[in-house]
Amino acid sequence: xxxxxxxxxxxxxxxxxxxxxxxxxxxxxxxxxxxxxxxxxxxxxxxxxxxxxxxxxxxxxxxxxxxxxxxxxxxxxxxxxxxxxxxxxxxxxxxxxxxxxxxxxxxxxxxxxxxxxxxxxxxxxxxxxxxxxxxxxxxxxxxxxxxxxxxxxxxxxxxxxxxxxxxxxxxxxxxxxxxxxxxxxxxxxxxxxxxxxxxxxxxxxxx
Amino acid sequence: xxxxxxxxxxxxxxxxxxxxxxxxxxxxxxxxxxxxxxxxxxxxxxxxxxxxxxxxxxxxxxxxxxxxxxxxxxxxxxxxxxxxxxxxxxxxxxxxxxxxxxxxxxxxxxxxxxxxxxxxxxxxxxxxxxxxxxxxxxxxxxxxxxxxxxxxxxxxxxxxxxxxxxxxxxxxxxxxxxxxxxxxxxxxxxxxxxxxxxxxxxxxxxx
Amino acid sequence: xxxxxxxxxxxxxxxxxxxxxxxxxxxxxxxxxxxxxxxxxxxxxxxxxxxxxxxxxxxxxxxxxxxxxxxxxxxxxxxxxxxxxxxxxxxxxxxxxxxxxxxxxxxxxxxxxxxxxxxxxxxxxxxxxxxxxxxxxxxxxxxxxxxxxxxxxxxxxxxxxxxxxxxxxxxxxxxxxxxxxxxxxxxxxxxxxxxxxxxxxxxxxxx
Amino acid sequence: xxxxxxxxxxxxxxxxxxxxxxxxxxxxxxxxxxxxxxxxxxxxxxxxxxxxxxxxxxxxxxxxxxxxxxxxxxxxxxxxxxxxxxxxxxxxxxxxxxxxxxxxxxxxxxxxxxxxxxxxxxxxxxxxxxxxxxxxxxxxxxxxxxxxxxxxxxxxxxxxxxxxxxxxxxxxxxxxxxxxxxxxxxxxxxxxxxxxxxxxxxxxxxx
DNA sequence: TATGAATGAGGGTTCATTCAT
DNA sequence: CATGAATGAACCCTCATTCAT
Numbered sequence: 001x002x003x004x005x006x007x008x009x010x011x012x013x014x015x016x017x018x019x020x021x022x023x024x025x026x027x028x029x030x031x032x033x034x035x036x037x038x039x040x041x042x043x044x045x046x047x048x049x050x051x052x053x054x055x056x057x058x059x060x061x062x063x064x065x066x067x068x069x070x071x072x073x074x075x076x077x078x079x080x081x082x083x084x085x086x087x088x089x090x091x092x093x094x095x096x097x098x099x100x101x102x103x104x105x106x107x108x109x110x111x112x113x114x115x116x117x118x119x120x121x122x123x124x125x126x127x128x129x130x131x132x133x134x135x136x137x138x139x140x141x142x143x144x145x146x147x148x149x150x151x152x153x154x155x156x157x158x159x160x161x162x163x164x165x166x167x168x169x170x171x172x173x174x175x176x177x178x179x180x181x182x183x184x185x186x187x188x189x190x191x192x193x194x195x196x197x198x199x200x201x202x203x204x205x206x207x
Numbered sequence: 208x209x210x211x212x213x214x215x216x217x218x219x220x221x222x223x224x225x226x227x228x229x230x231x232x233x234x235x236x237x238x239x240x241x242x243x244x245x246x247x248x249x250x251x252x253x254x255x256x257x258x259x260x261x262x263x264x265x266x267x268x269x270x271x272x273x274x275x276x277x278x279x280x281x282x283x284x285x286x287x288x289x290x291x292x293x294x295x296x297x298x299x300x301x302x303x304x305x306x307x308x309x310x311x312x313x314x315x316x317x318x319x320x321x322x323x324x325x326x327x328x329x330x331x332x333x334x335x336x337x338x339x340x341x342x343x344x345x346x347x348x349x350x351x352x353x354x355x356x357x358x359x360x361x362x363x364x365x366x367x368x369x370x371x372x373x374x375x376x377x378x379x380x381x382x383x384x385x386x387x388x389x390x391x392x393x394x395x396x397x398x399x400x401x402x403x404x405x406x407x408x409x410x411x412x413x414x
Numbered sequence: 415x416x417x418x419x420x421x422x423x424x425x426x427x428x429x430x431x432x433x434x435x436x437x438x439x440x441x442x443x444x445x446x447x448x449x450x451x452x453x454x455x456x457x458x459x460x461x462x463x464x465x466x467x468x469x470x471x472x473x474x475x476x477x478x479x480x481x482x483x484x485x486x487x488x489x490x491x492x493x494x495x496x497x498x499x500x501x502x503x504x505x506x507x508x509x510x511x512x513x514x515x516x517x518x519x520x521x522x523x524x525x526x527x528x529x530x531x532x533x534x535x536x537x538x539x540x541x542x543x544x545x546x547x548x549x550x551x552x553x554x555x556x557x558x559x560x561x562x563x564x565x566x567x568x569x570x571x572x573x574x575x576x577x578x579x580x581x582x583x584x585x586x587x588x589x590x591x592x593x594x595x596x597x598x599x600x601x602x603x604x605x606x607x608x609x610x611x612x613x614x615x616x617x618x619x620x621x
Numbered sequence: 622x623x624x625x626x627x628x629x630x631x632x633x634x635x636x637x638x639x640x641x642x643x644x645x646x647x648x649x650x651x652x653x654x655x656x657x658x659x660x661x662x663x664x665x666x667x668x669x670x671x672x673x674x675x676x677x678x679x680x681x682x683x684x685x686x687x688x689x690x691x692x693x694x695x696x697x698x699x700x701x702x703x704x705x706x707x708x709x710x711x712x713x714x715x716x717x718x719x720x721x722x723x724x725x726x727x728x729x730x731x732x733x734x735x736x737x738x739x740x741x742x743x744x745x746x747x748x749x750x751x752x753x754x755x756x757x758x759x760x761x762x763x764x765x766x767x768x769x770x771x772x773x774x775x776x777x778x779x780x781x782x783x784x785x786x787x788x789x790x791x792x793x794x795x796x797x798x799x800x801x802x803x804x805x806x807x808x809x810x811x812x813x814x815x816x817x818x819x820x821x822x823x824x825x826x827x828x
Numbered sequence: 829t830a831t832g833a834a835t836g837a838g839g840g841t842t843c844a845t846t847c848a849t
Numbered sequence: 850c851a852t853g854a855a856t857g858a859a860c861c862c863t864c865a866t867t868c869a870t
Contacts, residue, residue, distance in 0.1 A: 614825035
C-alpha cells in the first residue's frame with residue numbers, strides 16, 4: 001500500500017514536471033516569437049495543452065515564468081562555454097576569458113532568438129542573483145569556477161568583480177546590435193575589436 | 208484681414224504646441240514612474256488635461272510618443288555635456304571623451320529618473336538614427352562635432368565608429384547598474400575603473 | 415465518481431445552452447427593435463444578463479450572431495409551412511407552391527418583426543447555404559422535400575432551381591413592402607395578384 | 622456694384638456646387654468601395670478635399686448624403702433606358718417593358734458597383750417617393766412616361782401599379798444575385814427565364 | 829490536482845459634432 | 850462660408866483571475 005502511494009506520488013510528480021516543462025517551453029517560444037507584452041497567459045496555457053487555471057498552479061504570473069526562463073537559459077549558455085573551456089589547456093586568465101567570450105558569442109550567433117530573449121531581459125542584478133548563485137538544480141557552479149580561476153592566475157587584478165562586470169556589460173550590449181543588425185559591424189568583424197578591448201581592459205586593471 | 212488671420216493662426220499654433228508639450232511631459236512622468244506597460248493613453252491624456260481623442264491628434268500610439276521622448280531627452284543630455292566641453296581647452300581626444308563621459312554620468316547621477324528612462328530605451332540603432340542625425344529642431348549637431356574631433360586629433364584610430372560604439376555601450380550599461388543599485392560599486396568608485404577602461408580601449412585602437 | 419463528473423458536465427452543458435439562448439433571444443429583440451447598426455455587443459450582453467466577455471465565448475462578433483439567427487428563424491418559418499403542407503393532400507406542384515407561399519406570407523403577416531429581420535438579411539446565397547443544407551440541429555430537410563416534390567410532379571419544368579429562385583425573390587421583396595407599408599396594396603389584396611403571378615411564372619416554365 | 626455682387630454671388634454659387642459635387646462623388650466612391658458603415662464623414666470630407674465642418678453645411682449626416690445619391694443614381698439609370706426606348710418604335714407595352722428591363726439589366730451588368738449600391742439601398746418606398754416624383758433637377762419624368770404608356774396601350778391591365786411593382790421587385794432582387802454571383806445562373810442565361818416570367822405576369826394581369 | 833466557463837475592468841481607437849477662428 | 854482642433858461618448862475586444870465542478 002505504501003508502495004502504491006509512493007508510486008502514485010512518483011507518477012504525479014513526473015506528471016507535474018511534464019506540465020511545468022510544457023508551460024516553460026511554450027512560454028519561451030511565444031515570448032521570443034511575439035514578445036512578452038503580446039503573449040497572454042491564455043496563449044501559453046492553450047498552446048501548452050493545459051487549462052488556463054493550471055498555469056496558476058505553477059507560476060504566479062507572466063513575469064514569474066519569464067524570470068524562471070531567463071536564469072535557466074543563461075545558465076545553459078555559460079555551462080556550455082565552460083564545458084568547452086575545460087577541454088582546453090589555456091595558461092593565462094586573459095586567454096580564458098576571451099575564449100569564454102568567443103564561445104558565448106558563437107552560441108548567440110547561432111541562436112538569435114535566444115540572444116534576443118536574454119539580452120532584453122538579463123541585467124547584472126539578475127545575473128548575480130540567479131547565475132552566480134548555485135541553486136539546487138544547477139549543473140554549473142559559476143562563482144566557484146571564477147573564483148578559482150582568479151586564485152590560480154599568476155597575474156593579479158585590482159578588483160576582479162568590477163572587471164568581470166565591465167567585460168560582461170561591454171559584451172552583452174555590443175553583441176546584441178552586432179549580431180542582430182550587423183551594426184556597426186557584423187559580429188565576425190567586430191570580434192577583433194572586442195577581444196582587443198577586453199584584453200586592454202584587463203591589462204589596465206593588472207596590479 | 209491678413210493680419211487677423213495670421214494672428215489667429217499663430218494663436219492656434221501656440222495652442223497646439225502647448226497641448227503637445229503637456230502630453231509629452233505627462234507621458235515622461237508616467238513612463239518613468241510606473242513604466243510604459245502600466246501607463247495607458249487614458250492615463251496620459253487625463254493627467255495632461257486633454258481629452259483622450261486629443262492624444263491621437265498628436266501621436267500614433269504609446270510608442271510614438273516614447274520615441275519622441277527618447278530622442279528629445281537624449282539630445283538634451285549630449286547638448287549639455289558638449290556645452291561644457293566647449294568651455295574647456297582639452298588637448299587630446301582621449302581627454303575629451305573621458306570629459307564627456309564624466310559629465311554625462313554626472314547628469315545621470317543627478318537625475319536617476321532620466322537615467323532609467325534612457326537606459327531602458329536607448330539602443331545603438333535609435334542613437335544613430337535620432338541623435339547622430341541633426342534634425343530641424345536640434346540645437347546640437349553631434350555627428351559634426353564628433354567628426355571634427357577625430358579630424359583635428361593628432362592621434363588616429365583604427366575604426367572611430369566602432370570605438371565610439373564600444374565606449375557608449377560600455378558606459379550606458381555599467382552606469383545603469385552602478386548608479387541605481389550601487390552594484391558592483393557606487394558610481395564615484397566605479398568611475399576610475401571605467402575611465403581607465405575607456406582610455407585603454409582607445410589605446411588599443413590607436414594606429 | 416464517474417457519475418458525479420457526468421452530472422457536472424451535464425449541468426455545465428445546460429448552463430452554456432441557457433447562456434447562448436439568452437444571447438440569441440436578446441440579440442434578435444435588439445436587432446429588430448433598433449437595427450443591427452444601433453445595437454452594440456454591450457447592449458446585447460447587458461440585456462441578456464451576462465458579462466460582456468461572455469458574448470465572445472459564444473460568438474465571434476455581431477455578424478456571427480446575426481447569421482446564426484437568420485438561419486434559425488428562416489428554418490422555423492419553412493418548417494412550419496411544410497408541416498401544414500403535409501396535412502393537406504394537394505395534387506399539383508403549383509398548388510403546393512402556392513400553398514407554401516400563402517402560409518409563409520401568413521406567418522410574416524402575423525409577425526412583422528420577424529418579417530423585417532428576415533427580409534433585410536436573407537439573400538439567395540445565404541438561403542442556399544443555410545436553409546437548403548440540412549445541418550445537425552435542423553428538423554426540416556428542405557432540399558430533400560423540394561427535390562421529391564419535383565420528382566413526383568406529373569408536370570415537368572425547364573429549370574426547377576431558377577424557377578424556385580424567381581418565385582422566392584418575387585415573394586420576399588413584394589411581401590415586405592406590402593405587409594409593412596400596405597404599399598402598393600395591403601397583403602390580403604395583393605395575394606391574388608401574387609398567386610396569379612406565381613402560377614403564370616410556373617406555366618411559362620413548363621416543358 | 623450690383624453687377625459685382627451678382628457676379629460674386631454667381632461665383633460663390635458655382636463654388637458651392639463644386640464642393641457639393643465633390644462630396645457626393647467621394648461619398649459614392651467610398652460607400653461602394655468600403656460600405657457605408659465603414660465610411661466616416663471624416664473620410665468623405667478629407668478625400669473630397671474639404672474640411673470636416675464643411676460637410677455639415679451641405680448634408681445633415683451620412684444617411685442624408687446616401688439618400689441623395691440613391692435617387693440621383695437610380696434616376697440616371699432609368700433616364701438612360703428611357704432614352705433608348707424613345708429611339709425604338711415598339712408596339713406593345715409588353716415589348717416596351719421587356720426592352721426597359723433589358724437595358725436596365727445591361728447597365729447594371731456593366732457597372733456592378735452601381736448595382737451593389739442601388740440594390741442594397743433602393744426600396745419600393747424610396748423608389749416611389751424619389752423616382753416617381755419629378756423634382757426640380759430631374760431630367761426624366763418617369764411617372765408621366767409610365768402613365769402615358771399605359772394609356773396609349775391597346776391592351777389593358779387590372780392594376781398597373783401592382784403589376785409594375787411586382788415586375789420591379791422581381792427584377793431587382795433576382796438580378797443582384799445573378800450578376801454579382803452568377804447564382805443560380807449568369808445573367809445572360811437568366812434573362813430568357815426572367816423575360817418569360819415578366820411576360821407571363823403581364824398576361825395574367827390582362828383584362 | 830485540474831478544468832474552463834464566467835467575469836468585468838480596462839485598454840486602444842474611432843468619430844460625429846461643435847465652435848472659435 | 851470655410852476651417853480643423855478639440856471633444857468625450859461609445860465601441861470592440863482582451864485578459865488576468867476566480868471558482869464551481
